[in-house]
Amino acid sequence: MFSYILRRLWQMLPTMAGVVVLVFLLFNWVGGDPAYILAGKMSNAEAIANIRKQLGVDQPYYVQLGIFVKQIVTFDFGNSWATGEAVSRIIATRLGPSLTVLIPLTILETFFGIALALAIAFVRGSLTDRAVMIACTVGMSISILVYIIVFQYGFAYKLGLFPVQGWGEQFGENLLRYAMLPILIGLAVSIAPTLRLYRSFVLDEANQDYVRTARAKGLGETRIMWVHVLRNAAIPIITHVMSNLPALLIGAFLLERFFGIPGIGREVILAVERSDFPVIKAITVYVAAATMIFSLLTDLMYQAVDPRVQLA
Numbered sequence: 400m401f402s403y404i405l406r407r408l409w410q411m412l413p414t415m416a417g418v419v420v421l422v423f424l425l426f427n428w429v430g431g432d433p434a435y436i437l438a439g440k441m442s443n444a445e446a447i448a449n450i451r452k453q454l455g456v457d458q459p460y461y462v463q464l465g466i467f468v469k470q471i472v473t474f475d476f477g478n479s480w481a482t483g484e485a486v487s488r489i490i491a492t493r494l495g496p497s498l499t500v501l502i503p504l505t506i507l508e509t510f511f512g513i514a515l516a517l518a519i520a521f522v523r524g525s526l527t528d529r530a531v532m533i534a535c536t537v538g539m540s541i542s543i544l545v546y547i548i549v550f551q552y553g554f555a556y557k558l559g560l561f562p563v564q565g566w567g568e569q570f571g572e573n574l575l576r577y578a579m580l581p582i583l584i585g586l587a588v589s590i591a592p593t594l595r596l597y598r599s600f601v602l603d604e605a606n607q608d609y610v611r612t613a614r615a616k617g618l619g620e621t622r623i624m625w626v627h628v629l630r631n632a633a634i635p636i637i638t639h640v641m642s643n644l645p646a647l648l649i650g651a652f653l654l655e656r657f658f659g660i661p662g663i664g665r666e667v668i669l670a671v672e673r674s675d676f677p678v679i680k681a682i683t684v685y686v687a688a689a690t691m692i693f694s695l696l697t698d699l700m701y702q703a704v705d706p707r708v709q710l711a
Contacts, residue, residue: 481673497662516597538591564659
Protein backbone atom coordinates (compact mmCIF):
# COMPACT_ATOMS: atom_id res chain seq x y z
CA MET A 400 0.00 0.00 0.00
CA PHE A 401 2.87 2.37 0.77
CA SER A 402 4.22 2.02 -2.76
CA TYR A 403 0.73 2.66 -4.14
CA ILE A 404 0.43 5.87 -2.12
CA LEU A 405 3.83 7.07 -3.32
CA ARG A 406 2.89 6.28 -6.92
CA ARG A 407 -0.38 8.17 -6.63
CA LEU A 408 1.33 11.16 -5.06
CA TRP A 409 3.85 11.15 -7.90
CA GLN A 410 1.02 11.03 -10.45
CA MET A 411 -0.54 14.09 -8.82
CA LEU A 412 2.42 16.27 -9.75
CA PRO A 413 1.71 16.57 -13.51
CA THR A 414 -2.01 17.03 -12.79
CA MET A 415 -1.24 19.78 -10.31
CA ALA A 416 1.18 21.36 -12.77
CA GLY A 417 -1.58 21.46 -15.39
CA VAL A 418 -3.95 23.10 -12.90
CA VAL A 419 -1.34 25.72 -11.99
CA VAL A 420 -0.65 26.59 -15.64
CA LEU A 421 -4.37 26.75 -16.45
CA VAL A 422 -5.13 29.01 -13.48
CA PHE A 423 -2.18 31.24 -14.36
CA LEU A 424 -3.29 31.60 -17.98
CA LEU A 425 -6.92 32.27 -17.07
CA PHE A 426 -6.09 35.00 -14.60
CA ASN A 427 -3.48 36.66 -16.83
CA TRP A 428 -5.28 36.47 -20.16
CA VAL A 429 -8.94 36.51 -19.19
CA GLY A 430 -8.88 38.32 -15.85
CA GLY A 431 -7.48 41.54 -17.26
CA ASP A 432 -4.79 43.80 -15.89
CA PRO A 433 -5.01 43.90 -12.06
CA ALA A 434 -3.28 47.30 -12.00
CA TYR A 435 -6.34 48.94 -13.54
CA ILE A 436 -8.58 47.25 -10.96
CA LEU A 437 -6.48 48.42 -8.01
CA ALA A 438 -5.87 51.90 -9.38
CA GLY A 439 -9.57 52.61 -9.78
CA LYS A 440 -11.25 54.90 -12.25
CA MET A 441 -9.41 58.07 -11.20
CA SER A 442 -5.87 56.99 -12.04
CA ASN A 443 -3.02 57.98 -14.30
CA ALA A 444 -0.41 56.10 -16.27
CA GLU A 445 2.28 56.61 -13.62
CA ALA A 446 0.13 55.17 -10.83
CA ILE A 447 -0.79 52.16 -12.94
CA ALA A 448 2.89 51.57 -13.80
CA ASN A 449 3.85 51.69 -10.10
CA ILE A 450 1.12 49.18 -9.21
CA ARG A 451 2.20 46.87 -12.02
CA LYS A 452 5.76 47.00 -10.72
CA GLN A 453 4.70 46.29 -7.12
CA LEU A 454 2.61 43.29 -8.23
CA GLY A 455 5.30 42.00 -10.57
CA VAL A 456 2.94 41.90 -13.54
CA ASP A 457 5.37 43.99 -15.57
CA GLN A 458 7.69 40.98 -15.65
CA PRO A 459 7.73 38.42 -18.49
CA TYR A 460 5.15 35.66 -18.24
CA TYR A 461 7.69 32.97 -17.31
CA VAL A 462 8.87 35.12 -14.39
CA GLN A 463 5.28 35.65 -13.24
CA LEU A 464 4.63 31.91 -13.49
CA GLY A 465 7.71 31.25 -11.36
CA ILE A 466 6.41 33.69 -8.75
CA PHE A 467 3.04 31.93 -8.78
CA VAL A 468 4.66 28.51 -8.30
CA LYS A 469 6.75 29.90 -5.43
CA GLN A 470 3.58 31.21 -3.79
CA ILE A 471 1.99 27.76 -4.01
CA VAL A 472 5.04 25.95 -2.62
CA THR A 473 5.49 28.41 0.26
CA PHE A 474 1.71 28.76 0.91
CA ASP A 475 2.18 32.51 0.68
CA PHE A 476 -0.10 34.21 -1.84
CA GLY A 477 0.60 37.68 -0.49
CA ASN A 478 -2.12 39.99 0.76
CA SER A 479 -5.70 40.51 -0.29
CA TRP A 480 -6.13 43.41 -2.69
CA ALA A 481 -9.37 44.41 -1.03
CA THR A 482 -8.56 44.21 2.70
CA GLY A 483 -4.77 43.96 2.87
CA GLU A 484 -5.06 40.84 5.05
CA ALA A 485 -2.70 37.95 4.35
CA VAL A 486 -4.35 35.41 2.07
CA SER A 487 -3.02 32.52 4.17
CA ARG A 488 -4.67 34.01 7.25
CA ILE A 489 -7.94 34.53 5.35
CA ILE A 490 -8.08 30.87 4.37
CA ALA A 491 -7.03 29.66 7.82
CA THR A 492 -9.67 31.73 9.63
CA ARG A 493 -12.47 31.02 7.13
CA LEU A 494 -11.92 27.26 6.95
CA GLY A 495 -13.09 26.59 10.52
CA PRO A 496 -16.60 28.10 10.16
CA SER A 497 -17.12 26.24 6.87
CA LEU A 498 -16.12 22.90 8.39
CA THR A 499 -18.33 23.56 11.44
CA VAL A 500 -21.32 23.48 9.10
CA LEU A 501 -20.19 21.05 6.41
CA ILE A 502 -18.80 18.16 8.50
CA PRO A 503 -22.00 17.64 10.56
CA LEU A 504 -24.06 18.17 7.40
CA THR A 505 -22.09 15.52 5.50
CA ILE A 506 -22.35 13.03 8.37
CA LEU A 507 -26.11 13.53 8.78
CA GLU A 508 -26.74 13.47 5.03
CA THR A 509 -24.81 10.22 4.60
CA PHE A 510 -26.37 8.52 7.63
CA PHE A 511 -29.97 9.44 6.80
CA GLY A 512 -29.42 8.77 3.10
CA ILE A 513 -28.17 5.24 3.76
CA ALA A 514 -30.80 4.47 6.40
CA LEU A 515 -33.69 5.73 4.27
CA ALA A 516 -32.35 4.01 1.13
CA LEU A 517 -32.23 0.67 2.95
CA ALA A 518 -35.70 1.25 4.38
CA ILE A 519 -37.09 2.02 0.93
CA ALA A 520 -35.35 -1.07 -0.44
CA PHE A 521 -37.45 -3.21 1.93
CA VAL A 522 -40.65 -1.92 0.31
CA ARG A 523 -39.33 -1.43 -3.22
CA GLY A 524 -42.01 -1.28 -5.87
CA SER A 525 -44.75 -0.53 -3.33
CA LEU A 526 -46.95 2.53 -3.02
CA THR A 527 -44.69 3.83 -0.23
CA ASP A 528 -41.66 3.57 -2.51
CA ARG A 529 -43.40 5.52 -5.27
CA ALA A 530 -44.68 8.17 -2.83
CA VAL A 531 -41.20 8.71 -1.43
CA MET A 532 -39.71 9.06 -4.92
CA ILE A 533 -42.39 11.61 -5.86
CA ALA A 534 -41.64 13.54 -2.67
CA CYS A 535 -37.93 13.48 -3.53
CA THR A 536 -38.63 14.79 -7.02
CA VAL A 537 -40.72 17.63 -5.58
CA GLY A 538 -38.00 18.41 -3.02
CA MET A 539 -35.33 18.54 -5.71
CA SER A 540 -37.47 20.93 -7.77
CA ILE A 541 -37.60 23.56 -5.04
CA SER A 542 -34.81 26.14 -5.00
CA ILE A 543 -32.53 26.35 -1.99
CA LEU A 544 -33.55 30.01 -1.68
CA VAL A 545 -37.09 28.88 -0.86
CA TYR A 546 -35.79 26.56 1.86
CA ILE A 547 -33.69 29.35 3.34
CA ILE A 548 -36.56 31.85 3.42
CA VAL A 549 -39.09 29.37 4.81
CA PHE A 550 -36.76 27.97 7.48
CA GLN A 551 -35.56 31.41 8.55
CA TYR A 552 -39.11 32.68 8.81
CA GLY A 553 -40.52 29.60 10.53
CA PHE A 554 -37.77 28.39 12.86
CA ALA A 555 -35.89 31.63 13.50
CA TYR A 556 -38.40 34.50 13.21
CA LYS A 557 -41.69 32.90 14.29
CA LEU A 558 -40.56 30.19 16.70
CA GLY A 559 -37.33 31.83 17.83
CA LEU A 560 -35.51 28.50 18.01
CA PHE A 561 -32.41 29.74 16.20
CA PRO A 562 -30.81 33.11 15.47
CA VAL A 563 -31.41 34.44 11.97
CA GLN A 564 -27.74 35.35 11.48
CA GLY A 565 -24.51 35.57 13.41
CA TRP A 566 -21.32 33.81 14.37
CA GLY A 567 -19.40 33.72 17.64
CA GLU A 568 -15.92 32.95 18.93
CA GLN A 569 -16.60 29.64 20.68
CA PHE A 570 -16.86 26.37 18.73
CA GLY A 571 -19.64 24.95 20.92
CA GLU A 572 -21.74 28.09 20.61
CA ASN A 573 -21.28 28.19 16.84
CA LEU A 574 -22.13 24.51 16.36
CA LEU A 575 -25.15 24.31 18.67
CA ARG A 576 -26.54 27.80 18.14
CA TYR A 577 -25.56 29.45 14.87
CA ALA A 578 -24.82 26.42 12.67
CA MET A 579 -27.87 24.33 13.51
CA LEU A 580 -30.33 26.08 11.18
CA PRO A 581 -27.93 26.13 8.18
CA ILE A 582 -27.27 22.42 8.79
CA LEU A 583 -31.00 21.66 8.85
CA ILE A 584 -31.52 23.60 5.63
CA GLY A 585 -28.58 21.88 3.96
CA LEU A 586 -29.95 18.50 5.06
CA ALA A 587 -33.44 19.32 3.77
CA VAL A 588 -32.00 20.37 0.40
CA SER A 589 -29.59 17.46 -0.03
CA ILE A 590 -31.55 14.52 1.38
CA ALA A 591 -33.84 14.17 -1.68
CA PRO A 592 -31.10 13.74 -4.35
CA THR A 593 -28.99 11.72 -1.93
CA LEU A 594 -31.85 9.32 -1.16
CA ARG A 595 -32.62 8.81 -4.86
CA LEU A 596 -28.96 8.12 -5.63
CA TYR A 597 -28.36 5.77 -2.69
CA ARG A 598 -31.62 3.96 -3.41
CA SER A 599 -30.35 3.17 -6.91
CA PHE A 600 -27.07 1.88 -5.44
CA VAL A 601 -28.88 -0.36 -2.96
CA LEU A 602 -31.42 -1.69 -5.46
CA ASP A 603 -28.68 -2.44 -7.96
CA GLU A 604 -27.00 -4.67 -5.39
CA ALA A 605 -30.30 -6.12 -4.14
CA ASN A 606 -30.92 -7.63 -7.58
CA GLN A 607 -27.56 -9.43 -7.78
CA ASP A 608 -27.21 -13.21 -7.74
CA TYR A 609 -25.44 -13.34 -4.38
CA VAL A 610 -28.50 -11.74 -2.74
CA ARG A 611 -30.80 -14.38 -4.18
CA THR A 612 -28.39 -17.04 -2.99
CA ALA A 613 -28.40 -15.55 0.53
CA ARG A 614 -32.20 -15.60 0.55
CA ALA A 615 -32.19 -19.21 -0.64
CA LYS A 616 -29.95 -20.11 2.30
CA GLY A 617 -32.56 -18.71 4.67
CA LEU A 618 -30.86 -15.49 5.75
CA GLY A 619 -33.16 -12.80 7.05
CA GLU A 620 -33.90 -9.75 4.90
CA THR A 621 -32.51 -7.39 7.54
CA ARG A 622 -29.17 -9.20 7.64
CA ILE A 623 -29.02 -9.35 3.86
CA MET A 624 -29.61 -5.61 3.52
CA TRP A 625 -27.41 -4.33 6.36
CA VAL A 626 -24.53 -6.76 5.91
CA HIS A 627 -24.32 -7.99 2.33
CA VAL A 628 -26.07 -5.31 0.26
CA LEU A 629 -24.80 -2.32 2.23
CA ARG A 630 -21.22 -3.56 2.15
CA ASN A 631 -21.22 -3.78 -1.63
CA ALA A 632 -23.21 -0.57 -2.09
CA ALA A 633 -20.70 1.24 0.12
CA ILE A 634 -18.21 1.58 -2.75
CA PRO A 635 -20.30 4.00 -4.88
CA ILE A 636 -21.54 5.72 -1.71
CA ILE A 637 -17.96 6.43 -0.64
CA THR A 638 -17.20 7.71 -4.14
CA HIS A 639 -20.16 10.10 -3.97
CA VAL A 640 -19.33 11.42 -0.50
CA MET A 641 -15.60 11.89 -1.02
CA SER A 642 -15.93 13.46 -4.45
CA ASN A 643 -18.38 16.03 -3.09
CA LEU A 644 -16.33 17.12 -0.08
CA PRO A 645 -14.03 19.66 -1.81
CA ALA A 646 -16.92 21.14 -3.79
CA LEU A 647 -18.99 21.57 -0.62
CA LEU A 648 -16.56 24.21 0.64
CA ILE A 649 -17.44 26.42 -2.30
CA GLY A 650 -20.99 25.20 -2.85
CA ALA A 651 -22.23 26.31 0.58
CA PHE A 652 -21.77 30.00 -0.24
CA LEU A 653 -25.53 30.68 -0.18
CA LEU A 654 -25.91 29.33 3.34
CA GLU A 655 -22.86 31.25 4.51
CA ARG A 656 -24.02 34.44 2.80
CA PHE A 657 -27.59 34.35 4.15
CA PHE A 658 -26.59 33.40 7.70
CA GLY A 659 -23.52 35.63 8.00
CA ILE A 660 -21.13 32.70 8.43
CA PRO A 661 -17.52 33.83 7.75
CA GLY A 662 -16.60 30.72 5.74
CA ILE A 663 -14.72 29.87 2.56
CA GLY A 664 -17.79 30.01 0.31
CA ARG A 665 -18.74 33.49 1.49
CA GLU A 666 -15.14 34.63 1.08
CA VAL A 667 -15.08 33.41 -2.52
CA ILE A 668 -18.19 35.43 -3.36
CA LEU A 669 -16.73 38.54 -1.74
CA ALA A 670 -13.45 38.01 -3.59
CA VAL A 671 -15.26 37.70 -6.92
CA GLU A 672 -17.27 40.85 -6.23
CA ARG A 673 -14.06 42.75 -5.38
CA SER A 674 -11.94 41.17 -8.14
CA ASP A 675 -9.61 40.02 -5.37
CA PHE A 676 -7.42 37.76 -7.53
CA PRO A 677 -4.94 36.56 -4.85
CA VAL A 678 -7.76 35.08 -2.75
CA ILE A 679 -9.48 33.51 -5.76
CA LYS A 680 -6.26 31.97 -7.08
CA ALA A 681 -5.30 30.56 -3.68
CA ILE A 682 -8.68 28.96 -3.06
CA THR A 683 -8.78 27.56 -6.63
CA VAL A 684 -5.39 25.88 -6.20
CA TYR A 685 -6.20 24.54 -2.73
CA VAL A 686 -9.55 23.09 -3.85
CA ALA A 687 -7.79 21.36 -6.78
CA ALA A 688 -5.19 19.89 -4.41
CA ALA A 689 -7.90 18.80 -1.96
CA THR A 690 -9.79 17.08 -4.79
CA MET A 691 -6.75 14.97 -5.70
CA ILE A 692 -6.01 14.12 -2.06
CA PHE A 693 -9.60 13.06 -1.43
CA SER A 694 -9.44 10.92 -4.57
CA LEU A 695 -6.48 9.07 -3.04
CA LEU A 696 -8.29 8.69 0.29
CA THR A 697 -11.30 7.30 -1.56
CA ASP A 698 -9.21 4.51 -3.07
CA LEU A 699 -7.77 3.66 0.36
CA MET A 700 -11.26 3.56 1.85
CA TYR A 701 -12.35 1.14 -0.88
CA GLN A 702 -9.92 -1.46 0.37
CA ALA A 703 -10.81 -0.77 4.01
CA VAL A 704 -14.48 -1.43 3.27
CA ASP A 705 -13.93 -4.34 0.90
CA PRO A 706 -10.60 -6.23 1.17
CA ARG A 707 -11.27 -7.79 -2.23
CA VAL A 708 -10.45 -4.44 -3.86
CA GLN A 709 -6.88 -4.50 -5.16
CA LEU A 710 -4.96 -1.23 -5.32
CA ALA A 711 -2.87 -1.17 -8.48
